[in-house]
Amino acid sequence: MTVTFLGTGTSSGVPMIGCTCEVCCSLDHRDQRLRVSVHLAIGDQSIVIDSGPDFRQQMLRARVTHLDALLFTHEHKDHTAGLDDIRAFNFRQQTDMPVFGEPRVLRQLQQEFAYIFAEHKYPGVPRVRLHPIERDDEPFDMLGISVQPLRALHHKLPVLGFRIGGFCYLTDANHIGPETRAHLRDADVIVLNALRREQHISHFTLAQAIEILEEAKPRRAYLTHISHQLGRHLDVEAELPPWIRLAYDGLKVEV
Template identity: 90%
Template sequence: MQVTFLGTGTSSGVPMIGCTCEVCRSLDHRDQRLRVSVHVAIEGRSLVIDSGPDFRQQMLRARITHLDALLFTHEHKDHTAGLDDIRAFNFRQQQDMPLFGEPRVLRQLQQEFSYIFAEHKYPGVPRVSLHPIEQDHAPFDVLGLPVQPLRALHHKLPVLGFRIGGFCYLTDANHIGPETMALLHDADVIVLNALRREQHISHFTLAQAIEILEVVKPKRAYLTHISHQLGRHQDVEAELPPWLRLAYDGLKVEVA
């Protein structure tokens, strides 16, 4: 399995509009973060988790020419706003794009992208098929590939992460219950959000993310959904143990 980090930034991206802090002015490409998303290539399948507002740019930059399915963690715009750009894959592949998400999330997509689901569709709109994820902890099938949902909370909003083989991906969370903690054990790679150092109402801090990862003990771990408030990539990473790294846009990771 190969995982590509398409975006590792928070909802405003990094640099943030109008900000002149040292992170937003940094020339290090690792400090330039699009909205959070990841691509998973496994057993001939091409999957993307979350299509935020930078989706088109991410597909072009990563040179992704085929996409089999989109998985959604939750319905916030920084995770869904780029859905319209799946049209290019519809044209190339001549088939509907499967969308996997909780029923609540799929209903939100139907509202925000109502033209996609209209009875009389305008020519050229995206073509999709909806696949509800009905249970918190029961694996579901994505084109013959078993995917394990990982329940978490984003403040009071239930969100999902996903485990695919030895790869676990959890973003936009500030609470993980015991059932999900058990599902994180024995992972090869875990990706977890770490927004900043200061307490936040809906995201793990750097210290909180490290504390969780030290409990579940993956072989390797990466932090994502990073804001400009966390600090420069090179400075933060120098503080971390060897098994834990900051993810950055374009990073590719091989997973057993």
């Protein structure tokens, strides 16, 4: 499996509009973060987790020319706003796009993108095929790939991460229970959110993320959903153990 980090920033992105802090003014490309998303190349299957508002730019930058499925962690706009841009893949591939998410998330998509699901569709709207993730306690099949949901809380909102083989992806969380912690153990790679150093109502801090990773003991770990408040990429990485790295846009990882 090849994992490409399409975006590693928080909901406002980095740099943040109007901000002149040292991170937002940094010339290091690793400090320039689009909204959080990853691309998974699994054999000949091409999967994207979350299509935020930067989806089109991310697809072009990563040169993704084929997409087999879209998988959603939850319904917040920084994870769903780019859904309309799957039209390009509909046109190229001449097929509906399989979209996987919890029933609540799919209902939200149907509300926010009502024109996609209208009885009488406007020509050229995106074409999707919805696949509800009904349970969080057992794997589901995604195009022949076994995916284990990872339940977490984003403040009081239930969200999902996913484990595929030895790869675990969990973002937008500030609490995970014992069942999810068990699924994280002994993974090859864990991707986990670490928003900033200070306490936050709905995201893990840097210290909290490190504590979870030290318990899980993966071979490697990458931090994502990073805000400008965390600090410059170069400075933060110098504080971390060698097996934990900050992800950055465009990073590719083999699992």
